Amino acid sequence: METGFTRRRLTDREAGTVLASLRAWEPSAGCGWQLQAGDLGWALRFEPAIRDEQIRVWWDATGRCAAVILCDQPGSARCAVNPAYLHDSTLADAVLADLSRRLDRAGGGPWIDPPPGPGALTRALLAAGYEPDPDIWLHLxxxxxxxxxxxxxxxxxxxxxxxxxxxxxxxxxxxxxxxxxxxxxxxxxxxxxxxxxxxxxxxxxxxxxxxxxxxxxxxxxxxxxxxxxxxxxxxxxxxxxxxxxxxxxxxxxxxxxxxxxxxxxxxxxxxxxxxxxxxxxxxxxxxxxxxxxx
CATH class of the missing domain: 3.40.630.30 (Gcn5-related N-acetyltransferase (GNAT))
Incomplete structure (x- = not known):
């Protein structure tokens, strides 16, 4: 299977596909762990130019959605990854390189919120010298x-x-x-x-x-x-x-x-x-x- 990934702007035509992907990545029962469809839906209220800055979508070589990144706060990024690629280091390295260029360090950032657990993006962050923020968020x-x-x-x-x-x-x-x-x-x-x-x-x-x-x-x-x-x-x-x-x-x-x-x-x-x-x-x-x- 090809492992190339590309990032492109989210178009109105693709918004429904990406939202459906986020829903599909959620567990069928219990608590969802990642950036959820509602988070992205709320962010889509913005004008296209702002959306292009805030929303970063990665696709695999077959045209399947591989990751969705929401940069809706200064210096921050919330990341959802297709379960098929949670441990894919190629995608993780590409996402981190892109975010490192995108996010400024004003106010102590960037803050990057990867999917929970020992996935490839968390491993890439630790290898790059990132450490956990002491401020805890509760998932209720x-x-x-x-x-x-x-x-x-x-x-x-x-x-x-x-x-x-x-x-x-x-x-x-x-x-x-x-x-x-x-x-x-x-x-x-x-x-x-x-x-x-x-x-x-x-x-x-x-x-x-x-x-x-x-x-x-x-x-x-x-x-x-x-x-x-x-x-x-x-x-x-x-x-x-x-x-x-x-x-x-x-x-x-x-x-x-x-x-x-x-x-x-x-x-x-x-x-x-x-x-x-x-x-x-x-x-x-x-x-x-x-x-x-x-």
Whole structure:
């Protein structure tokens, strides 16, 4: 079998193929470990020029997707690798060489998040002098359907509507200061393969959006992803995010998902506490790798 790999920009025509590949690489049951389809789906909201900078797709000699790299934060890269190539040193060396050129070291980077376990990319990082970042991320998972609390009187939880765009974007910015979301990007997001309108949820009080959650299906019968979920600061600690996420659980279960995953830093204690209260348990720790200090 040929072992040559090439990287090229992700076209709109190929986006569905790459998203399907990410879903296929996920285990059919239990918790997904790598960059997931929902992560890439959320990143596809950007304009083509930004997507070209953030998304790097590698293909094998037969035209099969071999690896997907998402550089959606300054100096960082999250990597998913086709299980057939997890231990392929040729692909790992090519990916690392490309990322070393691509990622700058501003702010102490680059941070590279390889697939977990002793795969070829992790071995290549260690051989190149990288070391694990001390900051730990928790991979949290919850089975579906599981016990789901009855919806409270407030907020009212429903699917996003086109007329909500300006409000939805404003609440995203309030929940995550510095967010890059715009109404135009939200419109683009809604055209991404894999986006499902019934899984794009908002919580409202007096017709004002207070919380939101966007869920993405994984492989059939597998793990779904929440990306993003948040609450307006003026409505935190009132159960609004919990209500929206609980409705996402119900809808995901009806669509055949058997579990749902989130990834959050250990240092984000409020988020960890919220997810644990919703029935999530930590199933793995994730660490990025960065160059050892000289």
């Amino acid at each position: 998972w919850r089975p579906l359907p599981g016990a789901v609390a009855e919806p409270p009187a407030e907020p009212t939880v429903r699917a996003f509507r086109s007329a909500d765009a300006a409000q939805r974007v404003a609440v995203q910015h309030a929940a995550f200061p510095g967010s890059s979301l715009t109404p135009e990007r939200y419109q683009r997001l809604r055209a991404v393969p894999g986006y499902r309108a019934e899984l794009d949820l908002v919580g409202t009080v007096d017709d004002r959006i207070t919380a939101f959650c966007l869920a993405w299906l994984g492989p059939p019968g597998g793990t779904a992803l929440l990306e993003p979920a948040g609450t307006h600061p003026g409505h935190r600690r009132r159960g609004h995010a919990s209500a929206v996420i609980a409705e996402a659980f119900r809808r995901l279960a009806r669509l055949g998902a058997t579990g749902v995953a989130v990834l959050t830093p250990v240092s984000n204690r409020p988020a960890v506490a919220l997810y644990r209260a919703l029935g999530f348990t930590a199933v793995a720790e994730r660490r990025s790798y960065w160059p050892a200090p000289p």
